[in-house]
Amino acid sequence: MSAPLPGEGPRASAVRAMFDRVAPSYDLLNRVMSLRIDQVWRGRLLRDLAPRPGETMLDLCAGTMDIAAMARRRVTGLRIVGADFSFGMLSRGVKKTGLPASQADALALPFKPASFDLATVTFGMRNLDSYEAGLAELARVLRPGGRLGVLEFFRPESTGTRAVHVAINKIMVPVMGRILSPDPDAYRYLVKSMERFAARPEFEEGARRNGFRDVKGETLFPGMCGLVTAVKA
Template structure:
């Protein structure tokens, strides 16, 4: 079943159903397809945000809560809450981490304003009906001065990064998705949604427009993964 892409109108129901379908094989596929580089990216994100004992962290679009799990191992005294609208993904994350979590839409979070000292969103923003509305909702849930860290497959822009993107995402990912995934269409969506999403510079501008300052971006893997950090204004 094909899921509408970014910019193709409301699609939250179909995105949620897709993640419920891939949830049982999500962690394994992530590790195999990325050769565990995905964990190195999450580790880098947490190094940048430097969570501290006593702080409250939101892991939004938490999925199976890999970021939350890593943060808990590093900072045992950190309060961590996961949020995601897919019960299939989140229930696995709760079982894995033992951490609290809320089944919730990123565009209408069930948290009071200024509840968190930091937030992470890894590979989630691309899936929202409106990533700018997602940033505004994050800004609402974060206290002024709080840190935000995003990992995302931004749209590749330069000719060089497009070559890497095509080699990895158009050739390797679909083949591995066909072999390993119960839902190969989900892996076609991953690649197509990346091409329709914002480039990293566009996303950084969006963050400045929607409540954040000190926005910084970096390419972690050309043609694939970028990191953006920002401070709630």
């Protein structure tokens, strides 16, 4: 395992090592497991955030930089920077997009206050030691009025959505993870991290407590994926 990054604790180091291991197969597995619906969700997030030419966007927990790549295709003149603590994931993203990126922990970002007009975090928040600390750090680096968009596998709440969650995540994901992934443990982690994470309304409250206003949430796929947008107060 490589040396800890500034601000990185032991749990974060283990999560980073896991993402470094899955990085070579990450894009392929994502597409196969989600039947490309993940790209539809990313498109929806960008439509809601409506980036404009000349603005500066942070893609935090950027991984292989899928949403950064999509934003670049859609908005000419948008400046995009990726940040992620896994060198394995990020180096693939940089190769894929040619965009600049910084290897950094989401809880200790190497950017000045108010550096960005908008920020995206797709499927990254639930990995952080504290999503509230992550939101506070995002609020610090966004300018007042800056927009945040989060896609996440929030903890399912109702009996119905729990049933969908169990079918997809306890049966389908582990089986496909075992067949397709060099690291099936990573897919067990995916399911566990989802169950440990906040439900969407809790997360929205966390955003209000940590420097955001106009917080809006929507379920994109019951029992699985939610979208939250907010404006830096």
